[in-house]
Amino acid sequence: MTILDRLxxxxxxxxxxxxxxxxxxDLCRREPFSLFLELNVLLYAGVLAFVAGxxxxxxxxxxxxxxxxxxxxxSAILAACFWYCFSRAPAWSPAETPAxxxxxxxxxxxxxxxxxxxxxxxxxxxxxxxxxxxxxxxxTAAFFFFLAYRFDNRFVLSLALSSLAGWFGxxxxxxxxxQDAVYRQCALLYCLAVGLGALLLQRRGLxxxxxxxxxxxxxxxxxxxxxxxxxxxxxxxxxxxxxxLACGASLAWGLTRRQFAFVAYSAVYGYVGISSILIRGIRxxxxxxxxxxxxxxxxxxxxxxxxxxxxxPA
Amino acid sequence: xxIYDASSEEALRARKLLxxxxxxxxxxxxxxxxxxxxxxxxxxxxxxxxxxxxxVFTLISVGATAALFVVVFLARPSSQxxxxxxxxxxxxxxxxxxxxxxxxxxxxxxxxxALAVCSVVLLCVGMQFALFSGSPYSPESLHWLVPxxxxxxxxWIWRRFGLWYAFLVALLFTASLPRxxxxxxxxxxxxxxxxxxxxxxxxxxxxxxxxxxxxxGEFSLLEALLWLGIYLVINLQLSSLDLRGQWWGGxxxxxxxxxPFYWSAWVLIWALPPVILARGVRQKDxxxxxxxxxxxxxxxVSNKPYLGWLRQPWDPMLLGILLxxxxxxxQRWLAHGPGGIRYGFxxxxxxxxxxxxxxxVSPVLGLVTPQAITPSPQTSTPDFRFGEGASGGGxxxxxx
Numbered sequence: 001m002t003i004l005d006r007l008x009x010x011x012x013x014x015x016x017x018x019x020x021x022x023x024x025x026d027l028c029r030r031e032p033f034s035l036f037l038e039l040n041v042l043l044y045a046g047v048l049a050f051v052a053g054x055x056x057x058x059x060x061x062x063x064x065x066x067x068x069x070x071x072x073x074x075s076a077i078l079a080a081c082f083w084y085c086f087s088r089a090p091a092w093s094p095a096e097t098p099a100x101x102x103x104x105x106x107x108x109x110x111x112x113x114x115x116x117x118x119x120x121x122x123x124x125x126x127x128x129x130x131x132x133x134x135x136x137x138x139x140t141a142a143f144f145f146f147l148a149y150r151f152d153n154r155f156v157l158s159l160a161l162s163s164l165a166g167w168f169g170x171x172x173x174x175x176x177x178x179q180d181a182v183y184r185q186c187a188l189l190y191c192l193a194v195g196l197g198a199l200l201l202q203r204r205g206l207x208x209x210x211x212x213x214x215x216x217x218x219x220x221x222x223x224x225x226x227x228x229x230x231x232x233x234x235x236x237x238x239x240x241x242x243x244x245l246a247c248g249a250s251l252a253w254g255l256t257r258r259q260f261a262f263v264a265y266s267a268v269y270g271y272v273g274i275s276s277i278l279i280r281g282i283r284x285x286x287x288x289x290x291x292x293x294x295x296x297x298x299x300x301x302x303x304x305x306x307x308x309x310x311x312x313p314a
Numbered sequence: 315x316x317i318y319d320a321s322s323e324e325a326l327r328a329r330k331l332l333x334x335x336x337x338x339x340x341x342x343x344x345x346x347x348x349x350x351x352x353x354x355x356x357x358x359x360x361x362x363x364x365x366x367x368x369x370v371f372t373l374i375s376v377g378a379t380a381a382l383f384v385v386v387f388l389a390r391p392s393s394q395x396x397x398x399x400x401x402x403x404x405x406x407x408x409x410x411x412x413x414x415x416x417x418x419x420x421x422x423x424x425x426x427x428a429l430a431v432c433s434v435v436l437l438c439v440g441m442q443f444a445l446f447s448g449s450p451y452s453p454e455s456l457h458w459l460v461p462x463x464x465x466x467x468x469x470w471i472w473r474r475f476g477l478w479y480a481f482l483v484a485l486l487f488t489a490s491l492p493r494x495x496x497x498x499x500x501x502x503x504x505x506x507x508x509x510x511x512x513x514x515x516x517x518x519x520x521x522x523x524x525x526x527x528x529x530x531g532e533f534s535l536l537e538a539l540l541w542l543g544i545y546l547v548i549n550l551q552l553s554s555l556d557l558r559g560q561w562w563g564g565x566x567x568x569x570x571x572x573x574p575f576y577w578s579a580w581v582l583i584w585a586l587p588p589v590i591l592a593r594g595v596r597q598k599d600x601x602x603x604x605x606x607x608x609x610x611x612x613x614x615v616s617n618k619p620y621l622g623w624l625r626q627p628w629d630p631m632l633l634g635i636l637l638x639x640x641x642x643x644x645q646r647w648l649a650h651g652p653g654g655i656r657y658g659f660x661x662x663x664x665x666x667x668x669x670x671x672x673x674x675v676s677p678v679l680g681l682v683t684p685q686a687i688t689p690s691p692q693t694s695t696p697d698f699r700f701g702e703g704a705s706g707g708g709x710x711x712x713x714x
Contacts, residue, residue, distance in 0.1 A: 001321065001324060002324060002526055002527045002528075003324070003327060003328050003331055003526070004526055006328050006352070006353075010349060010352075015345065015348055015349055016341070016345060016349075020340065020341070023340065024335060024340060027335075027340075027664065027665070028331070028526060029526065030598040030658070031658055032655045032658050032659055032660040032664070033598040033658055033659050033660070034659075034660050034661075034662060034663060034664040034665070035644065035648070035659055035660070035661055036660075036661060036662060036663040036664070037600075038600070038603065038604065038607070039641045039644060039645050039661055042607070042637050042638070042640060042641035043637075043638055043641045043642075045611075045634075045637050046633075046634045046635070046636070046637030046638030046639075046640075046641060047634065047638060048634070049630045049631070049633045049634030049637060050630070050631050050634025050635060050638065051634070052630045052631075052634070053627065053628050053629060053630030053631025053632070053633070053634060054631055056627040056628075056630060057627040057628045057631060059627070060627040061627065102645050102649075102661065103642060103645070106638070158678075260361050260362075260363035260364055261363050263363060263364065263367075264363040264364070264366065264367050267367050267371075268367060268370070271371075285385050286382065286385055286386060289378050289381050289382035289385060290382060292374055292375070292377075292378035293375060293378045293379050293382055296371045296372075296374040296375035296378060297375050299371045300368065300371050300372060300375060300425065303364060303367060303368050303371065304368070304425075306364065307360040307364045307368070307423070308358075
């Protein structure tokens, strides 16, 4: 029985109205067919390609074009983007606000990226802050947070969070290679600041739908930081305890809130961290392989039980 | 042939659609609760996150068990012994996957999928070890048997379990076959394109019978993969390993291919995108349309290297304007139709799915954007780089 047959059957039984039947049957037949997602992807890709080309062009031809022209073009794009956003935006509301036009979010995103390009250009050409990029990152993060909250935009919020991470001394590209204590401390401080800030904003009812974005980013940064401590040759005990606590918290959050990404975080990060402690220094192949056989089967049993009790399709 | 009952899969699909509709407010909560009772299926499913980690831990347990057996019970085994052992494990994995579905009724649960994937991998590795490794007498002319077996078995896994990525693996195995048969690069590309075209004809013929049932989405994805495969094989600037290294430099290595073949392929990479897009629009097929758009972009991106022209730094900018302009034009054009609909298409959001995906991926995209838009330097460009920024957040690349 196809879904169209079922709708027919439900309509005949009176479980759905005739209008509902007609509307849902049309949806199933793709009449009309929505291009919402495709057009959003095209706009995103267009903005990204445009800014990449802009940056590449100015990197390559800045001497020939001249600073005045480069800055004029960048400032003009910036002004146009922000004029569009501020003139079209509805009055601010702490609740979730839909974008006033279909392209609004992407114009804001373009403006935010061009802002970053312009700042980078200014500093690299004129050394306004004598190469102290931290200040730019902090100012940029603050500006992006303002834009994200003013215009209710998750793209810009994640840009703000990555700028803030940059200010804390983290950049994603550097992270896997640098596992020293300084980076770890910065990461923990970042998690604390962002986590507390998110909690506070959510409690105050300021764009509470952003909380999920904050939490996912904080959870991943926290797990990476703690794992890097667990991988240390010395003094890993405290990090191991922290990992167990973080996994427990993530699991509890995931199960109670039915956000299974957090269950996955606790399973994967926890397994990697605990395994690295338990088989550290062991050279016996048989022991290591037995360990993986037993623990993987145990994990499967536990996860199946979790899936059976909690994990219906999300 | 399929291990699942059509009625069970159809019931799961109906249940999923009911959830979407209730979430969108098309059904009341009471209606949803009443209707969902009609969609009971004995299949056990789970959500995407648990599915992924169950998949990973099944892979770990199978890999570790097989390796442990070799270490403990097979002292200094020959390649043939390892090969035969892996073939036995492949058979056990396949039987376990069948049992996981027929006994435990698992459906897209991660475990049965990982077992099926393991059976394909172990079959190929086992065949390689058993037939061709360490034996001086292994016939060179039969080496194609491994990818052929991989292709056939992956295809079977798709038919049996309905796992779309098994079909993708079958396509990849198929793509590696012709290099065992001929040394001519042109012939290799032509054979793969021909095989994919045959597959495409078969899929389009079969899917017409499943227009509105649960298999429609699956066949749509297969058709899209085949179109993409054909395009990638034909676009010699993308599919040739020798050319890939020179791609960014903008130099052309047409000598690797026969001249008529090279230029016929160039004509085809311009001809295919409109054909695919037209097919997608006509069928209202999301995956095929997406592939049409992707290959159109790839054609724009690879045209200059194809012609041997130097790529310019402003090329991405022009592409960006084209993409955003096209999206804007389509959006406006559709919005100005009666009721925001033209020819059965609308730019409006009709279900929560689109918004869900935009919300879900936007944080990730926002985080990767600073890396993505940092331009790669072109080796031959005559200019300097300004400054040495230490790091970049929010799009400010350190390259500045």
